[in-house]
Amino acid sequence: MSRVGWCAVTATTRQKILITGASSGLGEGMARRFAAEGRALALCARRLDRLEALATELRPAAAQVATAHLDVTDTDSVPGVFGALADELGGLDRVIVNAGLGKGAPVGTGNAAANIETVQTNLVGALAQIEAALEIFRAQDRGHLVLISSMSAIRGLPRAQAAYSASKAGLSALGQGLQAEFADSPITVSVLLPGYIETDINRGVRTAMMSDTETGVNAMVSAIEKESSWAPVPRWPWVPIAAALRNLPDAITRRMV
Numbered sequence: 569m570s571r572v573g574w575c576a577v578t579a580t581t582r583q584k585i586l587i588t589g590a591s592s593g594l595g596e597g598m599a600r601r602f603a604a605e606g607r608a609l610a611l612c613a614r615r616l617d618r619l620e621a622l623a624t625e626l627r628p629a630a631a632q633v634a635t636a637h638l639d640v641t642d643t644d645s646v647p648g649v650f651g652a653l654a655d656e657l658g659g660l661d662r663v664i665v666n667a668g669l670g671k672g673a674p675v676g677t678g679n680a681a682a683n684i685e686t687v688q689t690n691l692v693g694a695l696a697q698i699e700a701a702l703e704i705f706r707a708q709d710r711g712h713l714v715l716i717s718s719m720s721a722i723r724g725l726p727r728a729q730a731a732y733s734a735s736k737a738g739l740s741a742l743g744q745g746l747q748a749e750f751a752d753s754p755i756t757v758s759v760l761l762p763g764y765i766e767t768d769i770n771r772g773v774r775t776a777m778m779s780d781t782e783t784g785v786n787a788m789v790s791a792i793e794k795e796s797s798w799a800p801v802p803r804w805p806w807v808p809i810a811a812a813l814r815n816l817p818d819a820i821t822r823r824m825v
């Protein structure tokens with residue numbers, strides 16, 4: 569066992585971690601946390617300048633930081649980018665499918681493009697990432713796949729959240745199916761369901777349930793390291809809200825967005 573900083577690193581630690589959507593918010597926050605523990609990181613997003621600046625900041629602590637431009641809606645490009653990053657790091661122990669968009673508009677109001685882009689990014693783009701990650705994991709016969717879904721996956725939400733919540737419900741269902749498929753195998757699948765955590769995606773949203781970014785990222789990293797199969801994050805207040813959301817009448821959920 570070696571020690572990196574104050575954190576013990578064992579042979580079973582997921583050392584080589586790919587994170588998509590690492591140029592801001594939760595992806596950037598998770599990259600900072602894993603870098604501080606001396607892990608090797610592969611970071612991707614469209615804003616390469618932000619990734620490069622982050623990589624420069626993280627390199628002194630991290631074992632390695634590789635970066636790549638990735639637009640997850642360009643689904644044909646995803647396997648090539650993941651493959652090149654895996655080669656650079658010498659394999660991947662964990663892939664965090666985090667890139668996401670919350671750009672929806674009420675359905676049928678002439679803003680179909682925003683809703684379609686949301687689904688293409690959060691569901692179709694996520695599927696492309698899952699395909700690419702599992703191809704690598706199947707070849708290695710091991711790996712931890714982490715899907716960043718949302719609390720809005722639990723219950724279809726109205727208005728501007730409708731397409732977003734449908735995209736995340738699809739992602740959660742994919743994760744659940746893969747958990748059944750890879751049960752008792754060296755491939756593990758985790759589905760995280762963040763509640764409101766302060767980032768660019770919800771800038772301007774006013775709610776008493778908003779966590780600050782650090783609290784949210786810490787809760788996510790903790791659930792990821794435990795390799796939880798299904799985790800509302802942060803646990804408070806989102807574990808009880810997740811339970812309630814399934815059963816609340818529409819009259820109440822209508823007022824939540």
Ligand SMILES: NC(=O)c1ccc[n+]([C@@H]2O[C@H](COP(=O)([O-])OP(=O)(O)OC[C@H]3O[C@@H](n4cnc5c(N)ncnc54)[C@H](OP(=O)(O)O)[C@@H]3O)[C@@H](O)[C@H]2O)c1
Nearest residue numbers: 589591592593594613614615639640667668764765767769
């Ligand atoms: N914050 C919350 O309250 C909350 C709640 C539930 C779920 N989530 C989920 O958490 C994940 C991270 O979101 P966040 O809160 O950190 O928001 P954010 O700060 O807006 O980050 C979103 C990230 O996704 C990347 N991205 C968006 N479209 C992309 C594309 N087409 N190709 C590649 N990367 C793309 C962005 O990078 P580029 O623009 O540089 O490409 C950015 O790094 C998302 O999946 C979101 O749905 C967040």
